[in-house]
Amino acid sequence: xxxxxxxxxxxxxxxxxxxxxxxxxxxxxxxxxxxxxxxxxxxxxxxxxxxxxxxxxxxxxxxxxxxxxxxxxxxxxxxxxxxxxxxxxxxxxxxxxxxxxxxxxxxxxxxxxxxxxxxxxxxxxxxxxxxxxxxxxxxxxxxxxxxxxxxxxxxxxxxxxxxxxxxxxxxxxxxxxxxxxxxxxxxxxxxxxxxxxxxxxxxxxxxxxxxxxxxxxxxxxxxxxxxxxxxx
Amino acid sequence: xxxxxxxxxxxxxxxxxxxxxxxxxxxxxxxxxxxxxxxxxxxxxxxxxxxxxxxxxxxxxxxxxxxxxxxxxxxxxxxxxxxxxxxxxxxxxxxxxxxxxxxxxxxxxxxxxxxxxxxxxxxxxxxxxxxxxxxxxxxxxxxxxxxxxxxxxxxxxxxxxxxxxxxxxxxxxxxxxxxxxxxxxxxxxxxxxxxxxxxxxxxxxxxxxxxxxxxxxxxxxxxxxxxxxxxxxxxxxxxxxxxxxxxxxxxxxxxxxx
Numbered sequence: 001x002x003x004x005x006x007x008x009x010x011x012x013x014x015x016x017x018x019x020x021x022x023x024x025x026x027x028x029x030x031x032x033x034x035x036x037x038x039x040x041x042x043x044x045x046x047x048x049x050x051x052x053x054x055x056x057x058x059x060x061x062x063x064x065x066x067x068x069x070x071x072x073x074x075x076x077x078x079x080x081x082x083x084x085x086x087x088x089x090x091x092x093x094x095x096x097x098x099x100x101x102x103x104x105x106x107x108x109x110x111x112x113x114x115x116x117x118x119x120x121x122x123x124x125x126x127x128x129x130x131x132x133x134x135x136x137x138x139x140x141x142x143x144x145x146x147x148x149x150x151x152x153x154x155x156x157x158x159x160x161x162x163x164x165x166x167x168x169x170x171x172x173x174x175x176x177x178x179x180x181x182x183x184x185x186x187x188x189x190x191x192x193x194x195x196x197x198x199x200x201x202x203x204x205x206x207x208x209x210x211x212x213x214x215x216x217x218x219x220x221x222x223x224x225x226x227x228x229x230x231x232x
Numbered sequence: 233x234x235x236x237x238x239x240x241x242x243x244x245x246x247x248x249x250x251x252x253x254x255x256x257x258x259x260x261x262x263x264x265x266x267x268x269x270x271x272x273x274x275x276x277x278x279x280x281x282x283x284x285x286x287x288x289x290x291x292x293x294x295x296x297x298x299x300x301x302x303x304x305x306x307x308x309x310x311x312x313x314x315x316x317x318x319x320x321x322x323x324x325x326x327x328x329x330x331x332x333x334x335x336x337x338x339x340x341x342x343x344x345x346x347x348x349x350x351x352x353x354x355x356x357x358x359x360x361x362x363x364x365x366x367x368x369x370x371x372x373x374x375x376x377x378x379x380x381x382x383x384x385x386x387x388x389x390x391x392x393x394x395x396x397x398x399x400x401x402x403x404x405x406x407x408x409x410x411x412x413x414x415x416x417x418x419x420x421x422x423x424x425x426x427x428x429x430x431x432x433x434x435x436x437x438x439x440x441x442x443x444x445x446x447x448x449x450x451x452x453x454x455x456x457x458x459x460x461x462x463x464x465x466x467x468x469x470x471x472x473x474x475x476x477x478x479x480x481x482x483x484x485x486x487x488x489x490x
Contacts, residue, residue, distance in 0.1 A: 014474075015476075016481070017478035017481050017482070018478075018481060018482065018485060055473070055474075059467070059470065060469050060470060060473055060474065061470070061473065061474045062466070062470055062474055062476065084452070084453050084466065084467045085262055085265065087467060088452060088467070105424065105427070105449065106420040106421075106423070106424055107420065107421065107424045108424065
């Protein structure tokens with residue numbers, strides 16, 4: 001299968017200057033490869049660096065060592081070294097990130113929020129709306145809420161809007177941070193289905209799934225992260 | 233193909249007597265990018281903005297702008313006439329205080345229309361029509377077109393200033409604290425408006441702010457300034473979520489939770 005992600009020798013230490021320059025090593029020498037159609041579940045105790053690794057894949061965090069190669073169109077981009085505008089291009093076209101919480105933008109309604117990444121890719125307004133509507137419906141967001149900004153939505157509703165926003169695009173790579181944390185059983189099953197459909201379509205997925213049932217239903221394999229102290 | 237940035241700044245410095253207000257600033261700005269400059273008062277943000285927009289002459293370094301006909305040219309080496317032309321045709325400047333960017337005694341319509349006439353529009357009906365459509369875009373009541381901005385609220389004045397700047401379709405806009413001094417509710421509306429206009433028009437923007445919330449919402453990239461120097465730069469979410477420099481960490485840690 002085609003390789004989509006190649007991480008090698010990744011190291012990330014947080015230095016907290018307000019706390020007297022204390023150093024918190026979180027990742028060291030992490031190697032991971034992900035091919036198209038696979039879903040890798042990051043696993044390990046709290047503080048082992050699961051979120052740090054996921055955020056480094058999106059270049060939200062800046063590691064000090066190693067490389068994060070992402071297959072972007074017909075070339076490899078190292079997210080650790082890439083220029084800002086190159087990272088933005090990768091995020092626009094290749095890598096989608098579903099955080100646990102929706103960062104709402106005041107006054108933008110739900111449907112417009114979901115079509116935004118599609119419109120940025122040049123998808124026509126009609127096609128984008130059709131695709132967004134189908135996903136919102138599938139994720140059980142009632143149609144009367146589509147014209148409302150999601151600021152007042154429940155945690156679960158916001159999470160589903162967030163999921164619709166990323167799944168609508170069909171990114172070649174998806175990063176999922178606890179995508180089912182705030183969801184009921186029916187919606188959890190919908191998300192499992194969406195993930196498995198994305199895998200079948202060739203999407204490479206890396207995610208954090210605390211729910212064992214979800215993890216077993218979607219993960220092609222589990223990648224163990226140990227806390228730094230335990231590893232040392 | 234060699235791609236060129238819209239603005240290329242190298243080792244820019246400005247000295248006021250013994251004081252170094254800004255020192256060794258270098259960056260590239262690409263079309264469609266929104267760059268935020270953050271830092272506390274006195275960190276050199278506004279001085280930097282004024283040097284970039286040719287309102288101040290720098291003591292050192294270069295500010296090159298990608299002109300439509302002649303490639304990258306140092307704006308501080310252009311003739312004054314050419315600088316003024318650039319201001320009218322390619323650039324916009326949104327001041328923190330709308331009084332600095334508007335003609336307070338002229339009607340709202342004339343404030344917008346003046347910019348169009350400066351780039352050659354002559355037909356009264358067209359100019360008025362364009363002015364009306366811009367009042368719509370910045371969510372102002374069309375009925376106010378003949379009122380002077382001195383009778384407007386601060387938020388309306390700021391929206392009018394934005395219309396006046398964007399009507400001539402600039403490629404690069406400089407903004408100094410565009411939402412400073414406004415009510416929080418008015419701020420949110422203005423920010424949202426700006427965000428939409430910037431992405432619809434594909435504008436490149438350099439915005440100075442001390443409000444990290446504004447930076448998060450509006451900008452792609454951030455430069456953090458302290459004592460006239462850029463101490464950190466990167467994507468906005470990188471700088472805010474994983475600040476590296478002690479000063480950036482302090483700045484991010486100082487955001488009051490709501």
